[in-house]
Amino acid sequence: MDTGAEAAFVLVPEAHTGDWVWDRVAAVLRRAGTRVLCATLSKGNSSDLETDIAEVIRQVDAAGERVVVVGHGYGLLPALGAADRRQDRVVRVVHLDAAGLPEDGDTALDVLPALPRPANGATEVPPPTREEWQRMGSTEGLTHAVLDKLAARALPQPAATLTQPLRLSERAARIPRTGILCPADGSTIDRLRWMASLGAPRLSLLTAPGNTFLEVPTGHWPMLSEPDLLAKALRQAAAGEGESLALPADHVPDHLQPFAVEVPERPRERGEHVDLYLPDDQRPRPAVLFVHGGPLPAGIRPTPRDWPTFIGYGAIAAQLGAVGVTLDHSLHAPDDLARAAEDVSAAVDLLRAHPRVDGDRVALWFFSGGSPMAAPWLSAPPPWLRCLAANYPLLEPIPGHGTDGDRFRPAAAVRGAGDLPVVLTRVGLEDPVLDATVERFLVAAEECGAEVEVVAAPHCRHGFETVDHTDEARLVIREAMRRVLGHLGA
Structure with missing residues (x-):
């Protein structure tokens, strides 16, 4: 039985950004009658990954009894950490254009190579300049005005949020997942299906029953470039829709x-x-x-x-x-x-x-x-x-x-x-x-x-x-x- 269609959403943003990036998507979802909360991740020098997980947990607890947590890029790590600790409430985690598959003990820098590295001894990482945003992910679909806004509102990222290991229980792998992929950023369902066919243990989660995949035809920032399409994909994810990557037992890659x-x-x-x-x-x-x-x-x-x-x-x-x-x-x-x-x-x-x-x-x-x-x-x-x-x-x-x-x-x-x-x-x-x-x-x-x-x-x-x-x-x-x-x- 599908349990995700009536769930509320908790949206967790990418590094260097804030809850404001979700404004247009949240508005579309709310007009459809969906409850939406946006996590506000701390940017203080003393903040770390656990600080961000605690914030997402707070939003999950406020969202209700049935919650879909959406993590964009870096935001996937605190999303997973919170979902693992609130498995009684979280019915699905959405990986939104997040390249890695974080496991217990991984840091953000382990699974997301595009994130800027902190300098030795630095407590924070400066935000990308306007020209550097392309390094974090494709900016296809963003107007000059939106890209200017993204650069102007960006904040330094606490270094410890990127270097502190994520802690997950063994039960975390059983949380249903949906990957929303952005082809202009290099991720497609066909490519993931091929990766899954390689048989590496770390990729086994891709083919687990109940896990699904969708595509939004844009770059790394679908909430800014295609908010209506992203809102539609999020509702589909909450309903458990999307393609499965499960392979038949006799499949030859x-x-x-x-x-x-x-x-x-x-x-x-x-x-x-x-x-x-x-x-x-x-x-x-x-x-x-x-x-x-x-x-x-x-x-x-x-x-x-x-x-x-x-x-x-x-x-x-x-x-x-x-x-x-x-x-x-x-x-x-x-x-x-x-x-x-x-x-x-x-x-x-x-x-x-x-x-x-x-x-x-x-x-x-x-x-x-x-x-x-x-x-x-x-x-x-x-x-x-x-x-x-x-x-x-x-x-x-x-x-x-x-x-x-x-x-x-x-x-x-x-x-x-x-x-x-x-x-x-x-x-x-x-x-x-x-x-x-x-x-x-x-x-x-x-x-x-x-x-x-x-x-x-x-x-x-x-x-x-x-x-x-x-x-x-x-x-x-x-x-x-x-x-x-x-x-x-x-």
Whole structure:
């Protein structure tokens, strides 16, 4: 029986903001006859996460016997803390565009990498400037006037609210949840369904019975950009509506489906984190390093170098006379890019030193969310790097995913590419957020005269190597490989 439809709402705001951000949504809900209370989180230097949890508990107690608690961004942590301690009243928790899944012992900084970090010894974090709000999350849909208001009314955030661990009981996982996702901020139901299919224990909550997901087509601030749509989604969430991510017992995830091209099995030279597929020719041969996407949860099995896509590409490279190299890198969260980039550099050093590799003829081939790591190689290509390739890439960091500056921004780094050939496989059925980064990259490349060869795949999807068993997919795989190996002289 649905118990959420008649519940009151307690709305908990994002960091640096206040209850005023909910004004328009609360007005819509109240006109529909719904009871709404808004938490006013403390901004005093002595405040911490427990202070905010206590405030949300106070609002829950005042709201009535049946309450839906809505946490936006950082606000999800105090929302969960309060719901756990008032499970007799809280019938559902709504995760509103909150990227992480907080567990017992997590801090806000553990699960929300976009939040600004406090300086050493600081008791508060200054609010973002008008130009910095994009880093916390997409500002798509906000007018200049609304963005000005957001910046003008923002307050410093007490550092302890971000660094104090959240404490949850074991029963907290049984509280029904609804995720309201904002696609312009990089979150979609399809993407979450794929993440859930990876099987990581931390993501098991996504598929738990009773948990649902909805989308509001806007950026990180739906209460300011789409208040009517958000109010509708909140009422749907309270009624238990939305899509389930539950997977059938015999489900085979997309990334573990067979490779689109039939390739004879080849032996691998297995290393701790790197595999080499060696050609029959015993002389030193050029090499292609395939860099998988991410972020991927730590501990998933099989790891990417044992996925059919990378086994397939490694085997094709070896079959055609090059050394195919795959690796597992440590891009487990958006702010792991620097560490994962070190893994890629270490793999490059290893393969170039291998006696079966011609270290002066190497290509780097990036995939999906691993593509930001192409930026340092684009900005200053070494002479041995003969080609850089990317499949369905993310070529600018998604707003709100914790990556700042140009170090991992290929769309900015391409200015330094010089005459380095770039082979870019662009799928036609791409997530619009990702494809927009490809378009900006191509515009930047054209402006600076960079050499970019686009392999068009108009009817293919992201991850087409295992999700599209079509003639087009097979043709695209072979064409991209032909071009990359051509630049290596293989």
